Amino acid sequence: MKSFVQLTDSVFYIMAAFAQPKHGYAVMSEIEELTGGEVKIGPASLYTNIKKLIVEEYIVLYDESDSRRKVYTLTDKGRSVLRHDMVRRQKMIHFAQIGLQGEISHD
Amino acid sequence: MTKTKYFTSGGIAFSEKGDLTRLKKFASKGWNVKRYKGIGYELEKGEPEEVDFSIDIHHLAEGDEDEYFAMFEYAGWEHVCTNNHTNTHLFKAPVGTEPIYSDKETKVEKLLRLQNSIMPAVWITVGFTIITYVLMLFSGGAMSAVFEVLFIIFLMLMVPCISMYIALTYRRLRLQ
The missing domain is CATH 1.10.287 (Helix Hairpins)
Incomplete structure (x- = not known):
């Protein structure tokens, strides 16, 4: 399934933010806030990714009444791609947790 | 009359960084870039500014400009000028602003x-x-x-x- 490719970290964050309808720069500030300033998405990266997500039909224009603050939201396809990648990342973390626990028990 | 200066671009493919560094140096001496002109930039004499420059390339469809520039503005990047032939957009921001590309x-x-x-x-x-x-x-x-x-x-x-x-x-x- 071609659409279920691995998402980059940036795309993962952006899609997660678009789970609720939101405009572009709300996405930037929300990601920065929720990661405690650790992750910052640059405006050029955000714009590039929004355009790509629209083409892939992962997000859709939700409200364009304010041309400076167009609102987008995840499509059903986008939701299932995000969920799929979330599970992939959960497995990764789980794998690391098992590994680290093993290390402790050997001590 | 405003004093102007022109400088030729080294070509964005070859010396994007070089161009941006030169624009930064000029700005710190009060020569602020105002527009693209020919194959370079036109600068005007004004107040010295400590700024970083960035170039982005995007063909903006009609109705996308507002949103695009608003995103940059929000991130602290002020739009300086656009070359419509090459779809290049020049931005400036106070030194230390997060880069326009984050990945x-x-x-x-x-x-x-x-x-x-x-x-x-x-x-x-x-x-x-x-x-x-x-x-x-x-x-x-x-x-x-x-x-x-x-x-x-x-x-x-x-x-x-x-x-x-x-x-x-x-x-x-x-x-x-």
């Missing part, structure tokens, strides 16, 4: 967009260089001389196109 993938895509925009010129010059070379070899007398001149012209046009292509490929591979 490798989208940085690579920017270089790819630039590369795709020069591909027609690459193919046309390569094609005509080959055609005129073949015609030069297989035609006789005066016609051969005409094709030789054309061949040299196309060859001279082809070299910068190919160089741009190589420079962009190199920059892309270094990122990846």
Whole structure:
């Protein structure tokens, strides 16, 4: 399934933010806030990714009444791609947790 | 009357960083870039500014400009000028502002967009260089001389196109 490719970290964050309808720069500030300033998405990266997500039909224009603050939201396809990648990342973390626990028990 | 100064771009494919560093130096001396002009930038004498510059490349569809520039503004990047022929947009921000590209993938895509925009010129010059070379070899007398001149012209046009292509490929591979 071609659409279920691995998402980059940036795309993962952006899609997660678009789970609720939101405009572009709300996405930037929300990601920065929720990661405690650790992750910052640059405006050029955000714009590039929004355009790509629209083409892939992962997000859709939700409200364009304010041309400076167009609102987008995840499509059903986008939701299932995000969920799929979330599970992939959960497995990764789980794998690391098992590994680290093993290390402790050997001590 | 405002004093102006012009400086020629080193070509965004070759010296994007070089151009941006020079614009920054000029700005710190009060020469602030105002617009794209010809194959370079026009600067105006004003107050010194400590700013960083960034260039982005995007073809903006009608109705996308507002949103695009608003995103940059929000991130602290002020739009300086746009070259509509090349779809390049110049931005400035106080020194230390977070970069406009935050990940490798989208940085690579920017270089790819630039590369795709020069591909027609690459193919046309390569094609005509080959055609005129073949015609030069297989035609006789005066016609051969005409094709030789054309061949040299196309060859001279082809070299910068190919160089741009190589420079962009190199920059892309270094990122990846």
